[in-house]
Amino acid sequence: MKLFDRIYKFFRGQQKEIVPFKILFAEFKKSLELNNQILDLIADANDKLSGDYIFGEQYIQHTCRRLADLVRQLIVTINHLTEQKYSALYTSFHKIEEEIEALLRGRALGQVKDYIMPYAMISRALTDSVGGKNAHLAEIGTLLDHRIPDGFAITTEGFSLFLEENNLRDRILSIRQQWHQSELAVDEASRRIRGAIMEAEVPHKLRLEILAAAEVLSRRHKDITPCFAVRSSALGEDEISSFAGQYLSRLNIPLDEIPQAYKEVLASLYSPEAMEYRLMMDFRPHEIMMAVACQMMVPARASGVLYTYDPVRPEDETMIVNSAWGLGEPIVAGEVPTDHFVIDRRPPYEVRQLEIVHKSETMVLHGCGGTGIDGVQEEQRLQSSLTKEQLRELAEIGMQLEKYFKRPQDIEFAIDQQDRIIILQSRQLRLQHTRAPRACDLSDLSEKYPVLIRGKGIAAMEGIATGPAWVFSEGKNLNDFPMGGVLVACHATPQLARVIHKAAGFITDVGSTTGHLATVAREFRVPALFKTENGTEVIADGEEITLDTECLTVYKGIVQELQYYSIQEEPIEEMYEYRLLRRVLKKIEPLNLTDPTADNFTPEGCKTYHDLTRFVHEKAVETIIDLNFYHAHHRDSQAGKLLWDFPLDLILIDVGGGIEGGHAQGIRPQQITSVPMQALLKGMSYPGIWDMAPAGVDFSSFMSSLTRTSSVRATSPEDVGRNLAVVSAEYTNINFRLGYHFTVIDAFVSDNILDNHIYFRFSGGVTETIRRSRRTRLLAKILTYYDFLCEVYGDIVVARLKRTNRDRILKRLFLLGLLVGFTRQLDVEMVNEETIDIFFNEIRGIMEQKDGK
Amino acid sequence: MENKQTSILILDDEPIVGKRLKPSLEKKGYEVEAFTSSKEALERIEDRPFDIVVTDLKMEGVDGMQFLTLVKEKYPATEVIVITGFATMGIARESFNKGVFDFLAKPFKLGEIVDIIGRAEAKIKKSRKI
Numbered sequence: 015m016k017l018f019d020r021i022y023k024f025f026r027g028q029q030k031e032i033v034p035f036k037i038l039f040a041e042f043k044k045s046l047e048l049n050n051q052i053l054d055l056i057a058d059a060n061d062k063l064s065g066d067y068i069f070g071e072q073y074i075q076h077t078c079r080r081l082a083d084l085v086r087q088l089i090v091t092i093n094h095l096t097e098q099k100y101s102a103l104y105t106s107f108h109k110i111e112e113e114i115e116a117l118l119r120g121r122a123l124g125q126v127k128d129y130i131m132p133y134a135m136i137s138r139a140l141t142d143s144v145g146g147k148n149a150h151l152a153e154i155g156t157l158l159d160h161r162i163p164d165g166f167a168i169t170t171e172g173f174s175l176f177l178e179e180n181n182l183r184d185r186i187l188s189i190r191q192q193w194h195q196s197e198l199a200v201d202e203a204s205r206r207i208r209g210a211i212m213e214a215e216v217p218h219k220l221r222l223e224i225l226a227a228a229e230v231l232s233r234r235h236k237d238i239t240p241c242f243a244v245r246s247s248a249l250g251e252d253e254i255s256s257f258a259g260q261y262l263s264r265l266n267i268p269l270d271e272i273p274q275a276y277k278e279v280l281a282s283l284y285s286p287e288a289m290e291y292r293l294m295m296d297f298r299p300h301e302i303m304m305a306v307a308c309q310m311m312v313p314a315r316a317s318g319v320l321y322t323y324d325p326v327r328p329e330d331e332t333m334i335v336n337s338a339w340g341l342g343e344p345i346v347a348g349e350v351p352t353d354h355f356v357i358d359r360r361p362p363y364e365v366r367q368l369e370i371v372h373k374s375e376t377m378v379l380h381g382c383g384g385t386g387i388d389g390v391q392e393e394q395r396l397q398s399s400l401t402k403e404q405l406r407e408l409a410e411i412g413m414q415l416e417k418y419f420k421r422p423q424d425i426e427f428a429i430d431q432q433d434r435i436i437i438l439q440s441r442q443l444r445l446q447h448t449r450a451p452r453a454c455d456l457s458d459l460s461e462k463y464p465v466l467i468r469g470k471g472i473a474a475m476e477g478i479a480t481g482p483a484w485v486f487s488e489g490k491n492l493n494d495f496p497m498g499g500v501l502v503a504c505h506a507t508p509q510l511a512r513v514i515h516k517a518a519g520f521i522t523d524v525g526s527t528t529g530h531l532a533t534v535a536r537e538f539r540v541p542a543l544f545k546t547e548n549g550t551e552v553i554a555d556g557e558e559i560t561l562d563t564e565c566l567t568v569y570k571g572i573v574q575e576l577q578y579y580s581i582q583e584e585p586i587e588e589m590y591e592y593r594l595l596r597r598v599l600k601k602i603e604p605l606n607l608t609d610p611t612a613d614n615f616t617p618e619g620c621k622t623y624h625d626l627t628r629f630v631h632e633k634a635v636e637t638i639i640d641l642n643f644y645h646a647h648h649r650d651s652q653a654g655k656l657l658w659d660f661p662l663d664l665i666l667i668d669v670g671g672g673i674e675g676g677h678a679q680g681i682r683p684q685q686i687t688s689v690p691m692q693a694l695l696k697g698m699s700y701p702g703i704w705d706m707a708p709a710g711v712d713f714s715s716f717m718s719s720l721t722r723t724s725s726v727r728a729t730s731p732e733d734v735g736r737n738l739a740v741v742s743a744e745y746t747n748i749n750f751r752l753g754y755h756f757t758v759i760d761a762f763v764s765d766n767i768l769d770n771h772i773y774f775r776f777s778g779g780v781t782e783t784i785r786r787s788r789r790t791r792l793l794a795k796i797l798t799y800y801d802f803l804c805e806v807y808g809d810i811v812v813a814r815l816k817r818t819n820r821d822r823i824l825k826r827l828f829l830l831g832l833l834v835g836f837t838r839q840l841d842v843e844m845v846n847e848e849t850i851d852i853f854f855n856e857i858r859g860i861m862e863q864k865d866g867k
Numbered sequence: 868m869e870n871k872q873t874s875i876l877i878l879d880d881e882p883i884v885g886k887r888l889k890p891s892l893e894k895k896g897y898e899v900e901a902f903t904s905s906k907e908a909l910e911r912i913e914d915r916p917f918d919i920v921v922t923d924l925k926m927e928g929v930d931g932m933q934f935l936t937l938v939k940e941k942y943p944a945t946e947v948i949v950i951t952g953f954a955t956m957g958i959a960r961e962s963f964n965k966g967v968f969d970f971l972a973k974p975f976k977l978g979e980i981v982d983i984i985g986r987a988e989a990k991i992k993k994s995r996k997i
Contacts, residue, residue, distance in 0.1 A: 062974055068888070069974030070881030072952040296882075591883050 038641065039669060039740060041095050043747070045634045046758065048088040050775065050812075052627050055081055056603055057807030063595060074595050075118055081602060082111050085623050092630045095637050100630075102617035107626060114601050117594065120300050129172035129220050130227045133165055143169045145247030145305035150419070150440050158418060160411060161436045164234065165309030166227045167247065168276060172220050173304050176280065180214035186284075187299060194293070200286045201493070207284040216273040224276065224308070228269050231310055241266045241311040241382040244275040248283060249303045260287045260508055260530075261304075265341065266311050268382045279306050287512040294515055296590040312436050313379050314428035316399040317342030318352070319528040322359070322412045323422040325445050325536060326473055326527060332366060333357045333412055336526045337399045339390055340376030342426055342438065348506035348522070348529035348544070350375060353399050363409035370398050400429070407435055415440050424533070444536050464570040466552050466559065470545075471521075473563035474506070474532035477541030478576045479519025485555040486510070500561055502553050506531040506544050514538050519561040521549045521568065543568070610751075635738050635749045639665050654681040656739075660699065664737045666691075672741030688741035690761040693824045694748070697831015700860065750834060757834055763823050770816070770823050774802070774830055777810040788844040792853055793833065799858070800829055825861075832857060873988050876917040877901040878908040878934065879950065884923070891977060892984070905934050916942045919987050921980070923973075924951035924958055932962065939966050944994070946987040950975065 059077050062069055089103045126143045136144055136152035144152075144167035155162035177183045186207050193203035216224070232240030246261030262282035264275035282288070283304045292302065318337025324330050336345065336352040344350045356367035373395055378388045400408070408427065415423045415437075424443040428436045460468070479500055486492070486503040495501065495513040503510060506525025511534040520535060525544030535542040543549075543563045553559060553568065560573040569576075602623045607615050610632050620626045654677030656664040666673060666681050672688035673681055683699070686692055740747045744764050750757040760773040776793060786809045793811045797804045801822075802813035815826060843849060875897050877885050885901030892899045900917075902908040908922075920938050924931035935947045946968040951958065962970060968990070969983045 067974045067976055068884055068980075070879075070883050070952065072881060073974050076952065296886075589883050589886065 035641075035667075035669060038095060038638065041091055042634055042638050042740075045088060045091045045095070045630060046747070046749075046760070048084050048091065049627055049631050050758075050773075052081060052084045052088065052623065053807075053810065054812070055084070056599075056624060057805075057810065059595065059599060060603060060807065063592065063599075069595075070591055071118075071594065074591065074598060078114050078118060078598055078602075081623055082107075082114070085626055088627060088630050092634055092637075095634060100617055100633060103620065103626060103629070106617050106620040110601055110621070110623060110626070114598050117598050117601070120298055126169060127171055129169055129175065130223045131167045131169055132227065132230075133162070133167070136167060142249065143167075143171065143305065145170070145249055145307075146441060147245070147247035147439055148305060148307050151307070151437070153418075154415065154437050154440060158414065161434055163243065163309035163312050163436060163438065164231055165307060166231070168220075168224060168306040168308060170249065170303040170305050172223075172306075173280065175217050175220055176214070179217040180210075182210060182214060185210055190289075190299075193289070199493075200289055204284050204286040204289055208281040211281040211284070212277055214277070216276060221273050224272055225269065228272055228308060232269060235310055238310075238313075239382055240269055241379070242269065242272055242275075243267075243307075243309045243311045244272060244279055245307040245309065246279050246282060247305045247307045249301060249305070260285055260291065260511065263343065265343065265385050266379045266382060267384065272308060276306055276308075280304050287509060290512055290515075298590060301590075301593070311379065312428045312430055312438070314341050314436075315431055315433070316340070316429040317345055317438075318400065318427060319346060319526075320408050320412050320425040320427060321422070321443055321528055322416045322425070323443060323445060324356070324527075325422075325443060325532075326476055328422075328445050331359045333359055333363075333409055334528060335400065335405065335408060336528045338373050338376065339394060339399050340378050340388075341385060342428060343385075344375075344377050344387075345526075346426065346529055347508060348525040348531060351524060352526055354526070355400070355405060357405060357409050359409075359413070361410075363406050365402070365405060368398070370396060372396060373399065401433075404429065404433070404435060411435065411437065424528070444533060459569065459573060459575060460567075463560070463573050465567060466570055467521075467543075467546050467549060467566070467568040469566050470547060471543045471549075471566055472527055472545050473566065474520075474525070474527045474529075474542040474544050475535040475540060476563045477519075477539065478563075479541040479561040480572045480576070481518040481558070483521075483553045483555060483557055483559045485550055485553060487550070487555075500559055502549050502555075504550055506542075508534075514540060519543070519563075521546055521553065521561060523547055523549050631749075635751075638667070638740070639738050652677050654678075656680070657682050658699070662698075662737065664739055667738070667740045669740060669742045669745075671743030672745075686741070688743060688746055689824070690744070690746040690763045690827050691739060691741045693763075693827035694746065694759065694761075694831040694834070697828040697833075698835045700832055700835065759827075759830055759834075761823070761827055763820055763827070765820055767817055767819050770818055770820065772802075772813075772815040772823060772826060772830070774813040775810065776833075788847065788850055792844070792850045795850065795854055796829070796833065796857055799854075800826055800861075802826070829857070829861060832860060872896065872898040873919065873991070874898040874917045875900070875919045875921060875984065876908060876911065877921045878905060878931070879903065879921075879923040880905075881923070884950070887977070888921070888980065891981070895981070897984070905931070908934065909937065912938060912941065917945055918991055919946050919948065919968075919984060921948045921950060921984070924949050924962065932958075932965070935962065935967065936965055944991070946991060948980070948983055948987060950980070 055077065062073070085107060089100070089107055092100050092103070126140060131140065131144055133148070133152040133155055136149055138149050138153060141149040148167040151162050154160050189198065189203050189206050192198040193200060228242060243263060243265050244267065245263040248261060260282070262279050264278055267275050283302065316337055316339050318335055319342075321334040324332050324334050333356070335355040335357065338345050338350055338352045345352055351371040351373060353371055353373075354369040355365055358364045358366055373390050375387050376390050377385050380386045412423060412425060415425060419440070419442070422443040422445060423440050425437060426439040428438055430436055481498045481500045482496065483502050484495055484499040486501060492509070492512055495516055497516045498518050499516065500519040500521060501510060501513060501517050502521045504523045506520070506522040506529050508530040510520065510531055514534055515538070517540055519540060520531065520542040522544045523546055525531065527544065532542060532544065541561055541563045543561060543566065549568070557570060558572050560569040560571065560576055562569070562576055604622050605624045605628060606621050607619055607625045607628050609615065615629070617629065620629055652668040652673060654666055654673070656662065656666055657680040658664070666686070672691065673685050674687050675685045683695055686695065737751060738749045745762050746759065748757070748759040756777045758773070758775040762769055762771050764770060774797070790806050790809050790811050794804050794806050797811070797813040801818070802815050804811065804813045815823070818826075875892060877888055877899065879885060880903050882903050885903065889899045889901045900911065902911065920935070922931050922935055931949070931951070935949065938945055938947060947966070948969050948971065949962045949967050950971045950973055952973040968987045971980060971983060
């Protein structure tokens, strides 16, 4: 029986037929089609985050499942093409799919089982376990090599253990429910939950691990007294939601008090402010998780906050620094006056504006027993809290962090006793949305309405607010703040954020645009004027006022003329659906596999749907080339390498009437009879198109580095080139990888207008974001000008043209040839905005010239 | 009667729809009530008429089609705008046959629905004048 089996298999193996190329190519085309559908769907989902859309969980679920379906089909297809060579892709796929399904079901988010993670082991991938603050800080230290406080994270797994062992989960849930059903006031609910947390014990196991980790830290820093800072690092705290200021930090405590401080920080998760905020933002129970940072205390000489953009006027291209002597807590809480610096975003980072204030008080460390407020020494009171050199260095660090995290940053820092800069925290900075037209033009207002404040203060969030003033003074309760009131207070403290959903505006005597209240005001688009010096004195409690932050003016009475300007679109709230979509997109959108020659370019290396898609595309092209060029020769197709003046590694596969003559020695351009391919090559070989680079670039080396896809090992046929064109008389399908760019062109040209089409997709390119964005804008401008229906997602450009007559299609293929010929250089050359127009005109010139012929 | 606030009832089992729409529409001067349960929405409809009803078509355990049919029977002058996540031509056609004013597929932009509501309001005002 066994023998029989073997013979049977032997014969079956022998009989294996070569699959006709037409069938293989159909599979290949199918994989391209799926590839495009997937990338479009991902881009589309990302677009939904712009805030203009209303979508529900149904949409997210539907999109995820549709994507899963397409990716699965894609994997089936590549395995058809390669006789199951990449079945390991299924494993990676199922893993990602399961993770996404878990997110959709609202399962807890933590990924690690450890309770403690030292900073050296933390990366952004662990954000859901250690919180954003820990994750970012750890990367700044380990990957970017800046000074950060040495420390470790107590993970959400530790928090879960704390809740479980103390049976707190259900208890908190039921108190929360009572509050949601208005059976309990928020203050009472908060008091009960915090009480329950404070009464609970830190589980023995967790306690031991925390103390052991702190012990390791103190041994590593024998030179200083081991005092610690215990800070919140709640989930979501650092990403978009700006409620970080609401949570507690315990500073300068001795080792044995860490567990107690840990509990206090956990309890702050349930402060009334934080609870109100989460209710407003529709947080689900599984999202309410607190990781904690435990760090060596930095005895700061000075502290401050750096914004890499002016959040209110980003168009000014400046950075903002606010700083003062001592520890940073009162600075971010808006409790002390700060020195204010405006710095150019470009090197040499000149200080454009500086304002040194009188600093009389400072927060200092008291041995290892907490903090206190001290008077500032006389000679330091009017002295700048930062040196010129420190400002320059800060600016440099700021720009580096912005580049690394790819977003404007809000950075907290300290200057230690050795005058070194220590980064304490970095997170995304929210910029103000585009403003409505300026209201300052209404110049006669001050004649009609009494002015209470004019030309004083700084706008933390621009806009117009009208309503009764509510002056927050001693003995008043924030709970009594009226709906639609304008809050007037001495300090811009984070606690005021509690009334953000009721407040029409904020006015404070002291405060800075880099404080937490400012961040929250921008998040909710509540106009805010800080640093008015005497707002609480000149504005009477209960009187109707109009705040116009753009003109730094407060009027007595309701200014009807201005009210018109205050009617704007509703702010885009950070609803649960937005967070969920962002979370699932993290498993879908990032591309980790950028380099096909890298070690991680494997099925196992695929961490997202985008990775899987990218991997399959690369392998599909490779397979088609291998099958036709290096190995089996199908009788129904001809394959050969293009012999050309330009060192372009292009394999041509003819499926019918696309090439004439023999292929054995390679294919000369004259042999190509495929009409669309001819047009493309004409464009690509247009004189000068390959060397539009300015003088100074070594042309030949430039060319070879960019067009030889893998020049180092060019001797091995497997590695020569992965540029593929499948052609027939009327059809061309091209997959180019030139340097790091990826181009796909699919075109059909005939006399029947209805059949004609061009599809063009361009992506990739390793260069800084801003140049990439110039490149995509240039391409979009050109393509749109020439009638393409053009879409841009990130750095992907997709252009389509249909139902166009033969001549026009050919002209546009010539255009695409030109673009392919020189887009590779654009990253290097698009040094400023003007280059967009320069290149645009250059291309147009060539096109018109050609028309003239 | 001329200056009466236009009233809108929103029914969608996905809370985000009402949450996002209600404040924006109120700011634009509409009187808005939002529901996530069709039972409650029906009870409200028993109490009073609305000028415009915005409803989802496919909701878990509820048939939006049934809801809009009842609304139209009771208040033929009410304009109904249908939003749904699973837009198919069949459903769209059926809802148009029932006298639906317009049809919007989810996800949609805030501006899109505001436009449609504006058009529905204009139609209502015009018919009132006549």
